[in-house]
Amino acid sequence: MAAKLYYFYQRGMAELPRLVCVAAGIEFEEINLTTRSDLLKLLEEGKLLFGQIPLLEIDGHQIVQTRAIVRYVAKKASGSLLGKNDAEEIRVDMIFEAGRDFTLPSLEIGFLPDEEVLPDLQNRVMPKYMPKFEKIAAENGSGYLVGDSFTVADLSVVEGLLVYVEYFGPDILQGFPALQKFFDTVTSLERISSYLKSPLRKKKNDPPCIAKVLEVLGKDRYQR
Amino acid sequence: MAAKLYYFYQRGMAELPRLVCVAAGIEFEEINLTTRSDLLKLLEEGKLLFGQIPLLEIDGHQIVQTRAIVRYVAKKASGSLLGKNDAEEIRVDMIFEAGRDFTLPSLEIGFLPDEEVLPDLQNRVMPKYMPKFEKIAAENGSGYLVGDSFTVADLSVVEGLLVYVEYFGPDILQGFPALQKFFDTVTSLERISSYLKSPLRKKKNDPPCIAKVLEVLGKDRYQR
Numbered sequence: 434m435a436a437k438l439y440y441f442y443q444r445g446m447a448e449l450p451r452l453v454c455v456a457a458g459i460e461f462e463e464i465n466l467t468t469r470s471d472l473l474k475l476l477e478e479g480k481l482l483f484g485q486i487p488l489l490e491i492d493g494h495q496i497v498q499t500r501a502i503v504r505y506v507a508k509k510a511s512g513s514l515l516g517k518n519d520a521e522e523i524r525v526d527m528i529f530e531a532g533r534d535f536t537l538p539s540l541e542i543g544f545l546p547d548e549e550v551l552p553d554l555q556n557r558v559m560p561k562y563m564p565k566f567e568k569i570a571a572e573n574g575s576g577y578l579v580g581d582s583f584t585v586a587d588l589s590v591v592e593g594l595l596v597y598v599e600y601f602g603p604d605i606l607q608g609f610p611a612l613q614k615f616f617d618t619v620t621s622l623e624r625i626s627s628y629l630k631s632p633l634r635k636k637k638n639d640p641p642c643i644a645k646v647l648e649v650l651g652k653d654r655y656q657r
Numbered sequence: 658m659a660a661k662l663y664y665f666y667q668r669g670m671a672e673l674p675r676l677v678c679v680a681a682g683i684e685f686e687e688i689n690l691t692t693r694s695d696l697l698k699l700l701e702e703g704k705l706l707f708g709q710i711p712l713l714e715i716d717g718h719q720i721v722q723t724r725a726i727v728r729y730v731a732k733k734a735s736g737s738l739l740g741k742n743d744a745e746e747i748r749v750d751m752i753f754e755a756g757r758d759f760t761l762p763s764l765e766i767g768f769l770p771d772e773e774v775l776p777d778l779q780n781r782v783m784p785k786y787m788p789k790f791e792k793i794a795a796e797n798g799s800g801y802l803v804g805d806s807f808t809v810a811d812l813s814v815v816e817g818l819l820v821y822v823e824y825f826g827p828d829i830l831q832g833f834p835a836l837q838k839f840f841d842t843v844t845s846l847e848r849i850s851s852y853l854k855s856p857l858r859k860k861k862n863d864p865p866c867i868a869k870v871l872e873v874l875g876k877d878r879y880q881r
Contacts, residue, residue, distance in 0.1 A: 483755050523725065
């Protein structure tokens with residue numbers, strides 16, 4: 434049975450689970466919640482341990498919490514999406530966590546006014562992390578951030594970079610040659626590249642999409 | 658060689674690494690940064706992958722990012738701090754992630770005015786998570802949150818509960834009998850209980866402690 438991913442019709446907290454399934458070659462059916470009662474139904478069925486989505490149903494498990502989903506899928510994948518030995522595993526995990534700090538603030542785009550979110554991303558988040566990722570990519574040299582193959586560390590950083598390039602243009606990578614090489618390497622991988630061009634990859638948050646998310650959540654406005 | 662934990666003389670982001678070392682029976686020496694130059698020295702030595710502490714030096718590795726530290730130590734521990742099988746591992750990871758959402762907001766105590774932080778904890782964070790943890794503890798029944806022994810899921814939730822009990826009193830557990838049993842079980846474990854009574858467990862954040870943290874960071878005020 435194919436895995437089932439439950440979320441809004443939106444990137445949000447489900448984008449990393451989607452990307453890891455794509456990278457691991459795990460097929461999934463996407464179930465997009467569009468009404469309040471869709472969410473209430475999941476809650477009544479007791480499928481949401483903390484009342485939140487995304488939820489991935491896979492191998493008889495009901496997994497919530499974005500990064501718990503990612504670790505399960507990554508562990509299950511053939512190859513070594515979590516690193517090939519102790520030293521790689523540690524490095525992957527450290528970068529995976531930093532990728533969260535790099536990407537999470539971008540998830541508020543569309544929920545808060547652009548003039549509030551975008552300058553914070555450009556003036557605080559990107560300058561804080563991009564030079565560090567550049568150094569890591571340059572020292573590693575393979576086009577990936579750890580070792581000589583793709584891991585969830587790459588996924589977690591490229592998730593943010595994709596958004597920042599989309600909003601601020603490809604020039605943000607100027608002066609970051611190793612990060613440019615990394616970005617090109619990862620987004621050219623056949624599975625990732627096909628996904629990004631497919632309709633499975635959602636568009637930017639727009640007002641109708643935000644309104645739908647809030648409706649499903651039963652909220653009249655976004656709160657941190 | 659004993660492990661070395663570098664952090665401020667403060668609980669903060671190092672408390673979970675301390676707790677997991679204690680739970681795993683791994684001895685560590687604590688190196689508390691007290692001046693700006695202590696931090697600059699670590700930065701110059703290239704030990705901080707993202708310029709941040711805590712840092713745990715262990716088995717020749719230099720591990721940063723709180724939860725990467727915890728996972729490494731938990732994996733290394735004898736026993737099964739990450740769960741004993743696939744189903745337990747998933748459940749531990751989901752609760753470990755939710756424990757982060759439950760505990761992180763409490764780390765701002767002392768850095769922001771009490772009248773800003775404390776009501777948010779009592780009115781938003783605690784009511785959101787405590788009923789869910791109660792349900793999980795009640796269904797599991799063993800006194801732990803997953804399976805019949807201690808895991809990092811327990812650690813991550815008890816870290817927050819310890820703070821909330823300290824600030825709001827033991828009555829916050831009234832109406833949560835399974836969570837009360839869980840709290841008593843975990844805080845009575847010999848290693849945890851000894852640690853909490855020892856001078857290794859830091860006191861609440863107070864103004865001199867906050868001032869010292871900001872001094873080491875080279876900041877004149879706290880910013881999110």
